[in-house]
Amino acid sequence: MSNPTPIADLLVRDSDSLAAAVSRLDASPLGLLFATDPDGRLAGRISAAEIDAALARGMNLSLRVGAAMVPDAGGLPAGLDPAELRKRANGSGNVIALVDGERRPVGFHSPASARRVPIAEPQLGGNELKYVTECIETNWISSQGSFVKRFEEEFARRLGVPHALAVSNGTVALHLALAAYGIGPGDEVIVPDLTFAATLNAVIYTGATPIIVDVARDTWNMDPEAVAAAITPRTKAIMPVHLYGQPADMAPILAIARRRGLMVVEDAAEAVGAAWQGTPCGAIGDCGTFSFFSNKLVTTGEGGMVVFKDDAIAARARRLRDHGMNPQKRYWHDEVGFNYRLTNLQAAIGCAQLEQLDGFLARKRQISTFYEKRLSKIAEIETPHILPDFANSYWVFSIIADCAALGLSRDQLMARLGAAGVDTRPLFYCMHEMPPYKTYAGNRDFPISAHLSANGLSLPSSTSITEAELEYVAGTIERIVGARRLARSNGT
Ligand SMILES: Cc1ncc(COP(=O)(O)O)c(C=O)c1O
Structure with missing residues (x-):
């Protein structure tokens, strides 16, 4: 599958100001940018994490991208066959620049380059x-x-x-x-x-x-x-x-x-x-x-x-x-x-399928533990509540975004993740809102389902998901949220 995001949307010059990078980062569905030197060659990468760290060190946004980026003059050669590319990427959940013979970025590889990270696909590998x-x-x-x-x-x-x-x-x-x-x-x-x-x-x-x-x-x-x-x-x-x-x-x-x-x-x-x-x-x-x-x-x-x-x-x-x-x-x-x-x-x-159910459930627990650990650290993301004696099977791991704090609607967040190759689904629409069912709502109120429905989304949770894909999904959410926070706090 080709990358849904054109490389041009992921580039910034190392001589550009960090302020310019902040607004470009906010528009990047991957929440990261590759920085190029004056000859257009790959020089580094930058996300909100690097800018935050630079600001914490006392730098300001008028300084150059080059001063805050993680130097990265590597990348992988464009044109490698997919198997070789995956081998060289070494199962990493990172986004890796693909470069031409002059080391100019012409594309990128991510765990979603090979296949869109699916929500929930069947696993039919048993009997x-x-x-x-x-x-x-x-x-x-x-x-x-x-x-x-x-x-x-x-x-x-x-x-x-x-x-x-x-x-x-x-x-x-x-x-x-x-x-x-x-x-x-x-x-x-x-x-x-x-x-x-x-x-x-x-x-x-x-x-x-x-x-x-x-x-x-x-x-x-x-x-x-x-x-x-x-x-x-x-x-x-x-x-x-x-x-x-x-x-x-x-x-x-x-x-x-x-x-x-x-x-x-x-x-x-x-x-x-x-x-x-x-x-x-x-x-x-x-x-x-x-x-x-x-x-x-x-x-x-x-x-x-x-x-x-x-x-x-x-x-x-x-x-x-x-x-x-x-x-x-x-x-x-x-x-x-x-x-x-x-x-x-x-x-x-x-x-x-039943013969494999225990294995499927164990994998769902691993997936949910991974997401829970990573995403519960993000203030703008609410993960499913863990309640004593409620053994969630985590069919699909779903989150509630604090869309007001992010300044991004749920659908906008889903669109960014989609552009990064990450499949998501909205939580169900409230039944009381839909024409065939409105009549069954009486005069009752539904503030909680309305909130969950408007702000909730389900993340890729297939038992077949790889560790690199999980890392990529969580990392992409972290970077998108980081870029949003930076853009909002800097008024761009
Ligand atoms: C909560 C709930 N109830 C009922 C159904 C109906 O199941 P089916 O699609 O097999 O008819 C679904 C389907 O996905 C569901 O999610």
């Missing part, structure tokens, strides 16, 4: 191919195959629940769960404002009314106080979402549900492997649902799972998943059902 091949060789490609049963049993075992039903995706998992409980027109289901739309859509499919409530500042998930305030005689269920792998605050939610006789349906689409007080997310309430879309920690391409504790509800869900057909009497339908089955081909991938 996926072997198991899918087995399906094809044995002719078992529909939902009638041994991998479906194996996937369900293994999933239920991991979660410590009696019933797991594999379904076509995480949205129908939610719908099937609600349908199995008989939730429908006239009923209300409490949902958080900050979630993916499928949470609300599933409620709407049943004919019930989603009641949107604000989220809490510490978990970014459903605020239990807002839940308590939203309960009416029509409330039938509470649907906490464990957003980005962070468990919701389940103790007060369970207490409210018990007191009022409500079902707790956990949307754990993003939280396979997360746990609250030692119980896996999805197995805390009455029922839990999961998504195996390709960006999820466990993927089957498209797919989902719904887990139940109650035998009768699980049996009803199993029937509803298969057109409402009587399991003992083929083509006899006891009720109107759906075709929400998962194929054996998909389940085969799921089985192979």
